[in-house]
Amino acid sequence: MSASPPVPARLPFTKMHGCGNDYVYVDGFKHGVPDPAALAVAIADRRRGVGSDGLILALPSATADFRMRMWNADGSESEMCGNGIRCVSKFAYDRGLVGGRTRLQVETGAGPKRVDLVLEAGEVVAATVDMGPPILERARIPMQGAPGQVVDEPLAVDGTTLRITGVSMGNPHAVTFVDRVEAAPVTTLGPRIEHHPAFPRRTNVEFVEVLSRSEVRQRTWERGSGETHACGTGACAVTVAGVLTGRTGRELTLHLLGGDLLVRWPEGGSVSMTGPCVEVFEGHWPLGRA
Numbered sequence: 001m002s003a004s005p006p007v008p009a010r011l012p013f014t015k016m017h018g019c020g021n022d023y024v025y026v027d028g029f030k031h032g033v034p035d036p037a038a039l040a041v042a043i044a045d046r047r048r049g050v051g052s053d054g055l056i057l058a059l060p061s062a063t064a065d066f067r068m069r070m071w072n073a074d075g076s077e078s079e080m081c082g083n084g085i086r087c088v089s090k091f092a093y094d095r096g097l098v099g100g101r102t103r104l105q106v107e108t109g110a111g112p113k114r115v116d117l118v119l120e121a122g123e124v125v126a127a128t129v130d131m132g133p134p135i136l137e138r139a140r141i142p143m144q145g146a147p148g149q150v151v152d153e154p155l156a157v158d159g160t161t162l163r164i165t166g167v168s169m170g171n172p173h174a175v176t177f178v179d180r181v182e183a184a185p186v187t188t189l190g191p192r193i194e195h196h197p198a199f200p201r202r203t204n205v206e207f208v209e210v211l212s213r214s215e216v217r218q219r220t221w222e223r224g225s226g227e228t229h230a231c232g233t234g235a236c237a238v239t240v241a242g243v244l245t246g247r248t249g250r251e252l253t254l255h256l257l258g259g260d261l262l263v264r265w266p267e268g269g270s271v272s273m274t275g276p277c278v279e280v281f282e283g284h285w286p287l288g289r290a
Contacts, residue, residue, distance in 0.1 A: 007032040010284040013043070014091060015050060018083030018277050020229025020258020023070070024052045024285075025091045028059035034287075040071035043285055044225075050283065053225045056084050058092050064107040065098045072224030079109035080170035082232015082261075086127040086277040089115040093124050094279070110170020124277060131233070131271040134240045135168035142172065144198045151244050157192050160185075164193075165241035169271065171223070172203040173237035177247060181209035181217045190221025206234045208241075213249045216242065218256050229258030236271045239263040 011033065014025045024043050026033060033039055040055035042048075054072045061067035068088050070081050085106055092098045102117040111132065118126040135141060136149045143150055143166050150166030155174070165175045174193055178184045184207035193205045205221040218238055220231035235254045242248030243265060251264045261275040 005030055005032045007034055011287050013285055014282050015280040016087040017280060018086050018275055019256050021083035022052045023054050023056045023084050024050050025088055026057050027095060028057040029097055036071055037075040041075045044073035053228050056088050058088050061107040064105040064112055066092050067107040074224045076224040078171055080233055082273055083230055085113060085129055086275060089117060089127055090124040090277040093117055126276045128272055128274040131169055131236050131273055133270050141166045141168045142200055157189055165244055167237035167240045169233040169236045171233055172199060172201060173206060173234055174203045175206045175208060175238055175241035177208050181207055181219050184219055186219045186221050186227050194221060194223050204234055206238050208238050210247050214251060215253050218254050230256040232273055235261045235263050236273055239265050
């Protein structure tokens with residue numbers, strides 16, 4: 001067994017974002033992080049910390065090019081992040097962790113994912129992620145209730161009844177379609193749905209306005225982080241929900257608060273997501289503060 005990497009007094013980090021969904025990234029090949037949950041809470045604070053939606057570590061893997069682990073801003077660990085996996089793949093490429101390969105296999109809490117990096121003038125500017133097939137069986141989302149799929153099912157929340165479509169992309173999502181996404185009760189009903197007893201592991205919540213068969217607007221209340229500027233797994237869940245409810249086709253451009261994502265779900269196949277990955281700045285965090 002290889003020795004654990006040393007814990008530095010000042011931890012090097014990189015701030016990155018995908019469509020405004022921002023995380024702090026750390027090279028776990030070189031640096032030990034003794035309490036990543038506590039670090040995520042401290043470093044994500046937008047007034048007293050770096051400011052982010054959470055923390056993501058790139059770690060060694062016995063089965064893939066590297067392993068991705070992520071913690072939300074509240075310190076809870078999540079299985080997967082669509083914008084995060086694009087950014088951590090750029091992070092690993094830029095820092096020589098993957099030997100210059102542009103097709104990567106990444107180990108995640110939601111299973112292995114393939115990432116194809118998009119380079120312009122030698123720089124990684126975007127990535128396409130094979131997110132795998134969606135999980136639609138209620139018990140595997142997970143969601144309480146009778147066996148089967150959850151498609152446009154009524155959910156009572158604080159005296160309001162919403163129509164929910166449940167999808168897991170390795171993490172749980174509840175998708176609801178609205179007339180105007182700008183007026184959607186994201187910050188009021190979002191946390192109530194996240195903690196609704198129907199979802200034993202809580203859930204992410206997508207509010208979606210359909211513009212056409214190939215275009216939607218999306219806002220997301222993310223489990224453990226609140227409203228974020230983008231959610232990649234959420235965009236994939238929205239695409240699946242659009243097909244299941246007959247509202248959209250199998251290729252969608254999704255307009256999020258922080259930018260656009262392109263998602264495809266071919267019949268009988270895996271969901272793929274394409275979007276940008278951007279480095280913002282580097283710094284050092286004194287670990288005594290976490």
